[in-house]
Amino acid sequence: MKRILSSVTDGKGFDIGLVVLPLGFLFVMSGLPLVYNVVMSFQEVDMFSLGSFARPFVGFRNYIDLFSQPETRPILFNTALFVVASIGGQFAIGFGLALFFWTNFPGASWLRGLFLVSWVMPGLVVGAIWNWILSGDFGVLNFLLRETGVIDGNIFWRSDPNYSLWAVIIANIWLGTSFNMILLSVGLSGISKDLYEAAELDGANALQRFWTITLPMMRSTIGAIIALGLIFTLQQFDLFAAITSGGPNNTSNVTQYWAWDLSFRQYDFAKGATISVIMIVFVMFASVVYVRSTRHEVRG
Amino acid sequence: MDIRRFAILGTVALGTSLAAFAASAEDVTISVWSLDRDIQPAPNLINDFNKLNTGIKVEYRQIQFDDVVSEAMRAYSTGQAPDIIAVDNPEHALFSSRGAFLDLTDMIAKSSVVKAENYFPGPLASVTWDGKYYGIPKATNTIALYYNKDMFKAKGLDPNKPPQTWDELVETARKLTDPAANVYGLTFSAKANEEGTFQFLPWAQMAGGSYDAINSDGAVKALDVWKRIIDEKLASPDTLTRSQWDSTGTFNSGNAAMAISGPWELDRMIEEAKFDWGVALLPVPEPGAERSSAMGDFNWAVFANTEHPAEAFKVLEYFVSQDNRMFKDFGQLPARSDISIPETGEPLKDAALKVFVEQLKYAKPRGPHPAWPKISKAIQDAIQAALTGQMSSKEALDQAAEKIKAVLG
Numbered sequence: 001m002k003r004i005l006s007s008v009t010d011g012k013g014f015d016i017g018l019v020v021l022p023l024g025f026l027f028v029m030s031g032l033p034l035v036y037n038v039v040m041s042f043q044e045v046d047m048f049s050l051g052s053f054a055r056p057f058v059g060f061r062n063y064i065d066l067f068s069q070p071e072t073r074p075i076l077f078n079t080a081l082f083v084v085a086s087i088g089g090q091f092a093i094g095f096g097l098a099l100f101f102w103t104n105f106p107g108a109s110w111l112r113g114l115f116l117v118s119w120v121m122p123g124l125v126v127g128a129i130w131n132w133i134l135s136g137d138f139g140v141l142n143f144l145l146r147e148t149g150v151i152d153g154n155i156f157w158r159s160d161p162n163y164s165l166w167a168v169i170i171a172n173i174w175l176g177t178s179f180n181m182i183l184l185s186v187g188l189s190g191i192s193k194d195l196y197e198a199a200e201l202d203g204a205n206a207l208q209r210f211w212t213i214t215l216p217m218m219r220s221t222i223g224a225i226i227a228l229g230l231i232f233t234l235q236q237f238d239l240f241a242a243i244t245s246g247g248p249n250n251t252s253n254v255t256q257y258w259a260w261d262l263s264f265r266q267y268d269f270a271k272g273a274t275i276s277v278i279m280i281v282f283v284m285f286a287s288v289v290y291v292r293s294t295r296h297e298v299r300g
Numbered sequence: 301m302d303i304r305r306f307a308i309l310g311t312v313a314l315g316t317s318l319a320a321f322a323a324s325a326e327d328v329t330i331s332v333w334s335l336d337r338d339i340q341p342a343p344n345l346i347n348d349f350n351k352l353n354t355g356i357k358v359e360y361r362q363i364q365f366d367d368v369v370s371e372a373m374r375a376y377s378t379g380q381a382p383d384i385i386a387v388d389n390p391e392h393a394l395f396s397s398r399g400a401f402l403d404l405t406d407m408i409a410k411s412s413v414v415k416a417e418n419y420f421p422g423p424l425a426s427v428t429w430d431g432k433y434y435g436i437p438k439a440t441n442t443i444a445l446y447y448n449k450d451m452f453k454a455k456g457l458d459p460n461k462p463p464q465t466w467d468e469l470v471e472t473a474r475k476l477t478d479p480a481a482n483v484y485g486l487t488f489s490a491k492a493n494e495e496g497t498f499q500f501l502p503w504a505q506m507a508g509g510s511y512d513a514i515n516s517d518g519a520v521k522a523l524d525v526w527k528r529i530i531d532e533k534l535a536s537p538d539t540l541t542r543s544q545w546d547s548t549g550t551f552n553s554g555n556a557a558m559a560i561s562g563p564w565e566l567d568r569m570i571e572e573a574k575f576d577w578g579v580a581l582l583p584v585p586e587p588g589a590e591r592s593s594a595m596g597d598f599n600w601a602v603f604a605n606t607e608h609p610a611e612a613f614k615v616l617e618y619f620v621s622q623d624n625r626m627f628k629d630f631g632q633l634p635a636r637s638d639i640s641i642p643e644t645g646e647p648l649k650d651a652a653l654k655v656f657v658e659q660l661k662y663a664k665p666r667g668p669h670p671a672w673p674k675i676s677k678a679i680q681d682a683i684q685a686a687l688t689g690q691m692s693s694k695e696a697l698d699q700a701a702e703k704i705k706a707v708l709g
Contacts, residue, residue: 047373048398070699071681136538137482137555156537161688164541247492248540249684264370265493266673267394 034280040273047267062274071250076278078165079234079254082172086236087229089173091222094180101181102188112185115178123175127242130171134158134243164244164252171239176232180225187221188214227290234279255279327357328611333372334386334438334598335365341439341619341630342386349618356611369394376400381603383612386438389426390494390676392599393668396427396434402602402609404616405432413617422595423635426665435601436616437635439626442593442663443499443544444655445469445583446551446559446569449576451476451483462558462580466525469558469583473534476557485534487556489544490526490683497666497676498594499544499560500526500683505592505664507585511675512708514682515694515701518585523686523693530687540684562596563633563656566649579652581659595663597632633660671707678703 007013041062043055066072101112118126133140136156145151157167191214199209215222237256240246246253246261253261255275263272336342346358361382363371369391375381376395387395395401408414414436416424423437449459455475463469473485489495500522501511507518529535535556539547544561551559552572559565560582569577582593600619602612626634627641633656641653666672682700685691691699 047369047394048377048400050373050377052377137484137536137550158541159537159539159688161690244541245492247680247684248688249492249681249690251688261677264366266671266677267369267373268674 037273037276037280040270041277043270045268045270045273047269050269058270062270066271066274071253075250075253075255075258078250078252079256082165082169082236082254083230083233085166085169086172086176086233087226089169090176090180090229091225093173093177094225095184097177097181098184098188101185112181115181117178118175119178119182121175123236123238124242126171126175127239130167130174130239131158131243134167134171136160158244159248161248161251164248168236168239168243168252171243172233172236175236175239176229179232180229183221183225183228184218187218190221191217223290227287230283230286234283327355328608329357329359330384330608330612330615331359331361331382332384332386332615333361333363333368333382335363335368336386337362339630341622341626341632344629345619345622348622349615352618354614356614358615376603376605379605381605383606383608384600384602384615386598386600387435389423389437389595389597389599390666390668390672392426392435392601393429393672394670395601396429396432396668397670400604401434402604402606402612403432403434404436404602404613407609407613408433408436411613411617414620418636418638420635420637420660420663422593422660422663422665423597423599426595426668427599427601429668435599436620438598438600438619439632440635440660440663441562441564441596441633442656442659443502443560443562443582444593444659445580446548446561446565446652447578447580448551448554448557448573449578451554451557451575459576459578462578463583464580465583465587465589466522466585470525470528470534473529473558474532477532477534479533482555484536484550484556486529486558486560487535487547487550488539488560489542489547490530490539490687491541491543492680492684494673494676494680495544496680496683498596500679501666502582502592502594502664506582506589508590511667511669511679512704513701514679514704515697520693520697521585523683523697526683527686527693531689540687562594563653566652567631570646570649577648579655581655591659591662593659593663595660595665597635633657637661669708674707675704678707 004013008017042057042059044058044061045055049055097112097115101108132138134157136142136154136159139154139157141157142151142154146154155163157163157170195213195217196209199213204212234256237260240252240254240257244252246257255278259272259275259279262268262275332342332346334342338344343360343362346360349356349358368385368387372381372385372387372395381400392401408416416433419437420440422442423440424433427433427435427437445462447459447462452459452462457472457475463472469486475485477483477485489499503522503526504510504514504516504519507516507522509516509519509522513519530537530539536542536550545565547556548559548561548565548569549572550556551561552569554575581591584591600616602609602616606612623634623636624639626632626639633641633653637660641657643650644653666676669675678700681703682691682696685699686693686696690696
């Protein structure tokens, strides 16, 4: 006992403690629920066995049942499209804005701050606002498109199967753009001005400077933003609940909304857990890609 | 102690004699969960009950609509369930079928306050499982057809002859639809949640369909009518994503000539609608066809693991004894046919309420079935698949029937 105590004051035990404590914390706070989730996906769970751990084991039946449902494939595809389009849109617009504000015109930082408004608003509020904007009959978006002559008749963004998913994507891009912009602005400001001056002296034009300096120097920032974007889009739920409820006929349904619907509306907790496991696999794959992409990053 | 005595004592409110009652026994605590806010029945009735000092002390906890079932489940499975809970009527069977709710049949048979025959058949069916009563209807509501009399007149239609059949409804909607003025003939909700099922099921039932025969010819015909309404733009395509509340909002603002919705709209309509309107029974497939309607609102139930079943039932008896206040004080319709709705002094509202009370006679519960949400989801998907043209009504309902068959086992 004394040895253990003295090892803490000596340093070695303290080091071990420093590692063990956060690891233990991580295990309890995220490891256990994760394991519980995986276990649940192999069990038969209904609302009355939710409180106990001893539940009938059904092997892969939840997975088989899930993949034999006609809506599964479209929903997985919707999820992929939602994630790629949302991240792409948020990143492209966010980067454009960050570069724009980087030019540092008078009032730039003040304006940039204003953009954060979208980020601080709760998802359900954003959803409600976009619900009105995207409304087919009286929506602002239709009004603008009609007045500018882009469309002849109203587009029923929320209710037309061809547009419903895009309705949520548009709202989500708006929601996430400012966050991308701020992180990218931070990344941009971290690049030394000397590099640009040197490149300019060597005769590099703006596009060349962007490709050879800005992008490589921003690599870790971009990687982090894409990874965070993946997490944020995969947990985006409020917008679906507020704008389309996954409808019409699941055309705007995605895995995260479906998992909620199965667990808390249809009380099929095992299937909800099964979807979560599929999502975990997806996220793990993405994070491996992220870690590999930032391993050889350039440090300025 | 007779419940009627409580009521009498309550109205007389003799503090001194009540104090004597209070001292006579140690208080039993009964906990009640419901989603009622401070202007709604539960907390007020409980306050009144506690003032009677009956030796039963009632504690109230308000829960959110979305949490009712999950909270109750968690509480029940960990042995911390309340004594009494209010659940949405389609969820009732979920609990009663698993023995989570107390069988009240014998207590109701002996009770002089709660009488099964006083209730509308729909609400009563929703608390029934396997021929036994597992709860008491708390309040009820249903849907009917609101119509804008001014628009009827403007289009040369008789404002005292609202459409009676589906064909008439479609025909009337055609006449009333006016894209130039941003007016749709009809508004309702086919949303991808319980609201969609709530609105569609009565149509299927009127034509002889039901949740366990959702692909019957009548149900297919019903969905075809819906599809015609959407395809011809007699109702907004946003019907598929709009809630009943939002849909009826377009009626109130004069952008829809008719609306299918419930009595929960009345107060808002009195305030917002700047035109003359009326309410009619839901149109039926053909003259003389069987009527049906949706049935909403909550039921009371006692959890099976309560330590004080008798006291809990007494609390319920008190609630029931106050049913005649339901409408006057809280604007909710009691689920009973033996209580007449008092006049409100608002002619439009009084006329509308008469129709709703009439419609309530035909209201049918959703289910009852323990896996109702899954059945409902299959129906919602079918409605939306057909309305968006991804499948024919027949194909969509066949698929739904298959899913429902899997659920029913």
